[in-house]
Amino acid sequence: MRTETQRSVVRDNDERISNPRFETMDKGMAEARSIVDAAGLEALRGQGYALIGPTVRDEAIVYDEIATLDDLPRGVGDEQDGGHYRLTRRNDEALFGYVVGPQSWKKLLHPPVLRLWRARREGDELRVEAEPARVEKFAFIGARSCELHAIAIQDRVFLGGAYADPHYRARREDVFIVAVNCGVAGGACFCVSMDTGPKATMGFDIALTEIVAGSSFLVEIGTDAGRALLDSLPHRAASASETEEAEAILAHTAENMGRSLEAGDVRELLARNLDHPRWDDVAARCLACTNCTMVCPTCFCTSVEDASDLTGLESERSRRWDSCFTLDFSYIHGGSVRQSVKSRYRQWMTHKLSTWYDQFGSSGCVGCGRCIVWCPVGIDLTEEARAIRESDAQKGAT
Amino acid sequence: MSGQGHRTPSAPRLAVWKFASCDGCQLSLLDCEDELLAVAQALDIAYFPEATRAPIRGNYDLSLVEGSITTPHDAERIQDVRRRSRALVTIGACATSGGVQALRNFANVCEYASIVYARPDYIHTLATSTPISDHVKVDFELRGCPIDKGQLIEVISAFLAGRKPATPSHSVCLQCKLKGNVCVMVAHGTPCLGPVTHAGCGALCPSYDRGCYGCFGPMETPNAPSLSARLSSLGMDERALQRVYRTFNAQAEAFREESERHDE
Ligand code: SF4
Ligand code: SF4
Ligand code: SF4
Ligand code: SF4
Ligand code: SF4
DSSP, rough: OOOOOHHHHHHHHHHHHHHHGGGHHHHHHHSEEEEEGGGGGGGTSSEEEEEEEEEOOOOOOEEEEEOOOGOOOOTTEEEETEEEEEEEESSSSSOOOOOOOOTTTTTSSOOOEEEEEEEEEETTTTEEEEEEOOEEEEEEEEEOHHHHHHHHHHHHHHHHHSSHHHHHHHHTTTTTTEEEEOSSOOOTOOHHHTTTTSSSSOSSSSEEEEEEEEEEEEEOOOOOHHHHHHHHHEEOOOHHHHHHHHHHHHHHHHOSSSSOOOOOTTHHHHOOOOOHHHHHHHHHHHOOHHHHHHHHHSSOOOEEEEEEEETSEEEEEEEEETTTTTTTGGEEETTEESSSSHHHHHHHHHIIIIIIIHHHHOOOOOOHHHHHHHHHHOHHHHHHHHHHHHOTTTTTTO | OOSSSOOTTTTOOEEEEOOSSSSHHHHHHHHHHHHHHHHHHHHHEEEETOOOOOOOOOEEEEEEEBBBOOSSHHHHHHHHHHHHHEEEEEESSSHHHHGGGGGGGOOOOOHHHHHSSOOOGGGGOOOOOOOGGSSSSOOOEEEOOOHHHHHHHHHHHHHTSSSSOOOOOHHHHHHHHHHOOOHHHHHHHOOOGGGBBBSSSHHHHHTOOOOOOOOOBBSSSSHHHHHHHHHHHHOOOHHHHHHTSSTTTTSSSSHHHHHHOOOO
């Protein structure tokens, strides 16, 4: 476990990497809210951004390039539970009437596969060419509060400390973020437990609350860039009742979380129960398939792969998402350290909920529920934590 | 390297051998149109009955072996192939696990033969179909029914460069997620063997909205009983569960054991 001093270093890092564009946030948040209509959202087009937002593909809501508002999942809801996801038809025309799907913004900021460099032999010379950083800026439409927290966590992972990741930095810098406050809670959501939602409080340029389904949005400003955008749109001041309506929607969402986790002391709970019999129980069910780590918006692990062609003239190095559930992940000379699935599941869950604090000064879980929903056998870390708590070997111990 | 057909004088000699199989994996090599010239330049293709008529002679630096052992003659021939090969790589489900013809291992071959052939006494066959590794030392096993041609090129490139091939043994799910696929099991309720199946195909079937059939065989640490519980909640009965593991890799240990658990 790290000492207090080391944790304050993490905090210093946080300040160093904080995005100056988000500094005006508190001031902006205190100001009067405004109302825009759906057409106003189209204004981001033509501002030089690659617009990424939620859209329906293969019976799920994924994040992809969107061209117009028509690409958003209008009138679509979702049903989520352990190992279960279905789209549903809402009885209104809401644009954001669902929660997070199988993908997260991680796929754009930290792509699944990324070439790092290429090398070519030309005569006696070896020419090495680093992969150029991405130039086009993203605008994220519809990021949820838990996702903003996940991005902030990955900021600490990739940009904090002595070695910043240039690819992440290039993709992350100047992302324009339109956040959406959640109007419904998903069947596996527990952001309230993790203190990461459902209302966006940080990390956005503007935030919307859909107060009349599909047509009317209460707007909050997070940055100067957000204000500039709002100024360019037709908008009017929100009435007191509209502001109250937005608050009521969020209160309702907060009260209807599909899952909950006692997060206050889960770090210590897991740390003192590394030999709890529950790890054997979950290992019997776990497929070590890696899905939970792939869909988790904070998991950042990668593996580096080299490739050479048949002629021996060209080679390249790339990195791709990896997972602590694979044998290769813990392979060192002579074999893999984490042979048992038990040790791998324990690594995942203790990293998310316990050792992440030691490493990065916060929880590694934002309560989005993806790992529960997209686990083929519906393993639920909130349930596992509860089971461990119920027979905590050293109740009250520190 | 430029020009056509100019091989380095010391090019390693490649042989492709066929045992009991459908030829699909060998054809994957012929199917590498874009890379075939480079393969032909980097290697001396000394024995490849599908592509050349060169006779068997001498030794080979790299032998690709397709097919399983199903006859007494093949059981002897594989010993000869091993003796002639510096490196021996098996390609495809037949060579690595016995293939679909290993279904005979669950039945009585004599009975089959008497139904199929007019003169079953002409048939000299073994009671089982077994992978090459049951008979000789294998240096590397490439999975798939058929193999993935990108992986085949990777194995040959790695052999030429003297490095380890990048053919990870984790689940199909990891590749499925790298591709950004929506999980067909979670989102559609379609049974999928991806979680217990060895990666390599690039999650081909789920990319086309179908469940994985397990054609690459078991992944590194398969937990088939847990997956079966899930498949049964998706509506598969005992018979269906037995059959789902009993296809291209029926003889692979984890799949065989799981199919036997669902024997009626
Ligand atoms: S651990 Fe699970 S609930 Fe927590 S952030 Fe990751 S995917 Fe979401
Ligand atoms: S839980 Fe596993 S995959 Fe995720 S960040 Fe931790 S070690 Fe990496
Ligand atoms: S917890 Fe679920 S998703 Fe994660 S590795 Fe195990 S079976 Fe796969
Ligand atoms: S579709 Fe199949 S292979 Fe893909 S993630 Fe789901 S279970 Fe795994
Ligand atoms: S998804 Fe499964 S059945 Fe389909 S090609 Fe890949 S390993 Fe074979």
